[in-house]
Amino acid sequence: MTAEEIAQIATWLRAAGLDTLELTSPQTRLRLKLGAVAPVKELAVQPAAAVPSSLDARATGLFLPIHPWCETPLVQPGQRMEAGEVAAFLRIGPLLQPVTAPSDGIVGRCLATPGKLVGFGTKLFEFSPEGKAP
Amino acid sequence: MIEILDTAPLSSVQDLGRAPYLRYGVSYSGVMDRLALRAGNAMLGNAEGLACIEIQAFPCRIRFRAARDFALTGADCAATLDGVPLPPWWAKPAREGAELTIGAPRRGSRAYLAVAGGIDVPSVLGSRSTQFRGSFGGHEGRWLKAGDVLPVGAAADAAVQAPGFGAEPPQTAFPADWAPPDLQPSxxxxxxxxxxxxxxxxxxxxxxxxxxxxxxxxxxxxxxxxxxxxxxxxxxxxxxxxxxxxxxxxxxxxxxxxxxxxxxxxxxxxxxxxxxxxxxxxxxxxxxxxxxxxxxxxVTYRDALDALRQGDAWVAALRRLAEQYRSLCNSGRTP
Structure with a gap:
């Protein structure tokens, strides 16, 4: 994660009216606190995980599995997806950011509430990368 | 350059029009749906007034002769890029030779195709809009037809990465909550x-x-x-x-x-x-x-001005968020 991306996340945080964010991934641990100095603890680097078994939110926004102009969700449980295909949207102000499949695979149950605010890292769908049992 | 493969004679090159020349008797021209053009340009990082293609009859088919980012806004059309369905109000990169098909609207009636860098026809009296009464501006001062090839301008900064991103249509962003509840369908x-x-x-x-x-x-x-x-x-x-x-x-x-x-x-x-x-x-x-x-x-004059400012703020927010999202995508990390 670059300094530029962290600045980006801080901007989104402020735009969303939030003041704290904690983010943990296999490579990174990030704690942002707007307007204060947050204590930083050393974190042991963990080995990189394989392709995740869920589709996660990559931003803070409203979870929209259905486009505002459509009646049906973009994907149904059990549907096969190709890498990069759009499974849902996160609405951030007027922007609709796509939630995409990281690899070919089968999408499972929806794990988040449609229309609700989700945070960075929230699990949105079960997802079985191609070649693995669901 | 982009090529018109097929269109009824109701598509034209338009921008925000010739307001300063209204007093000299030159019609306004310009897009009918200014919000759709401004949003498309905002999504691509274009200057707000760059020209687009306004499409009023369907289907319309367009080929990208070179790779180019585009945004399709306005009506809810069943659009496809190389056969892949496109969500409404969506910005996406098109590869060289890609074919965009814009089908009949499910809602709304006019679609707007903005491209990174804008449709670069010559500016006449300060605008690239087609002026039909005077047969000037736009592409040869007339409706577009199959075979027309339109130049595009130099694209700005960060490109759109597949699968692209969208904007919330203004119909849902700005519901007519001031309308009476007994409004009939259509x-x-x-x-x-x-x-x-x-x-x-x-x-x-x-x-x-x-x-x-x-x-x-x-x-x-x-x-x-x-x-x-x-x-x-x-x-x-x-x-x-x-x-x-x-x-x-x-x-x-x-x-x-x-x-x-x-x-x-x-x-x-x-x-x-x-x-x-x-x-x-x-x-x-x-x-x-x-x-x-x-x-x-x-409506009161004050509320009319407020509504105008709301639209301006919405376009400005879309421009800011789209710029952030494009640069994040271009930083090499999957957002």
């Missing part, structure tokens, strides 16, 4: 300021102007919408000299059935004006299909 509500001659109509006609739905007849186009309904009556006969008019003005000719003057209207007219559709709601008119109905909702 009826578009627009806010209207009473205009100069409002007081010259019979009181009953004034009331009926607000209370009834007016049908958009087939004699409606970019120049204006002719409406059908029970004729409005004047309290007394009036003769007026021609005077300047702007898009959105609702005139009442002697027949008593209103006409809304729009992008390609004459710059002056002599019919009495009963009202003016506020600038912030002109996009709602642009997306109202022929045969559907309009309801006029009275």
């Amino acid at each position: 009826t578009t509500a627009v806010r209207v300021l009473p205009a100069g001659e409002y007081g010259l109509f019979m009181e009953e006609s004034q009331q009926r102007f607000w209370d009834t739905a007016w049908k958009i007849t087939g004699q409606s186009n970019r120049a204006g919408f002719r409406l059908a309904g029970q004729p409005l009556e004047f309290a007394q006969r009036i003769e007026m000299r021609s005077h300047g008019i702007v898009p959105g003005v609702v005139q009442v000719p002697p027949s008593g059935e209103p006409i809304i003057q729009l992008s390609d209207a004459h710059t002056a007219g002599g019919y009495p004006k009963i009202g003016t559709v506020i600038e912030a709601d002109l996009w709602r008119l642009a997306q109202a299909p022929l045969g559907s109905r309009l309801r006029f909702i009275p």
Whole structure:
């Protein structure tokens, strides 16, 4: 994660009216606190995980599995997806950011509430990368 | 460059029009749905006034002769890029040779294709809009046809990465929550300021102007919408000299059935004006299909200005967030 991306996340945080964010991934641990100095603890680097078994939110926004102009969700449980295909949207102000499949695979149950605010890292769908049992 | 493969003669190159020349008798021209063009340009990082293709008849097929980012906004069309369905109000990169098909709208009536760098036809009198009365501007001063090849300008900064991103359509971002709850289906509500001659109509006609739905007849186009309904009556006969008019003005000719003057209207007219559709709601008119109905909702000047500012703030937020998202995607990390 670059300094530029962290600045980006801080901007989104402020735009969303939030003041704290904690983010943990296999490579990174990030704690942002707007307007204060947050204590930083050393974190042991963990080995990189394989392709995740869920589709996660990559931003803070409203979870929209259905486009505002459509009646049906973009994907149904059990549907096969190709890498990069759009499974849902996160609405951030007027922007609709796509939630995409990281690899070919089968999408499972929806794990988040449609229309609700989700945070960075929230699990949105079960997802079985191609070649693995669901 | 982009090539028109197939279109009915109702697509044209348009930008935000020639407002400064209105006083010299040059029609406004420009897109009917300014919000759709401004949003498309904002998504791509284009300057707000770059030209796009306005599409009013479907299907329309376009080929990208070179790779180029584009945004398709406006009506909810069944659009596909190389056969892959495109969500409404979506920005995406097109590869060299990609074919974009824009199908009949499921809602709305005009689609807008913006490309990174804009459609780079020569600017005439400060605008790239097609001016049909004078046959200048746009692409050779005329409607587009199959075989036309249009130049595109130099694209700015960060490119759009597949699968692209979208904008919330203004129909959901700006619901007509000021419209009466008894609005019938296929009826578009627009806010209207009473205009100069409002007081010259019979009181009953004034009331009926607000209370009834007016049908958009087939004699409606970019120049204006002719409406059908029970004729409005004047309290007394009036003769007026021609005077300047702007898009959105609702005139009442002697027949008593209103006409809304729009992008390609004459710059002056002599019919009495009963009202003016506020600038912030002109996009709602642009997306109202022929045969559907309009309801006029009275609004104060202050609320009209507020609505305009809301639209401006929405476009500015979209531009800012799209810029952030594009640069994040280009930083090499999957967002």
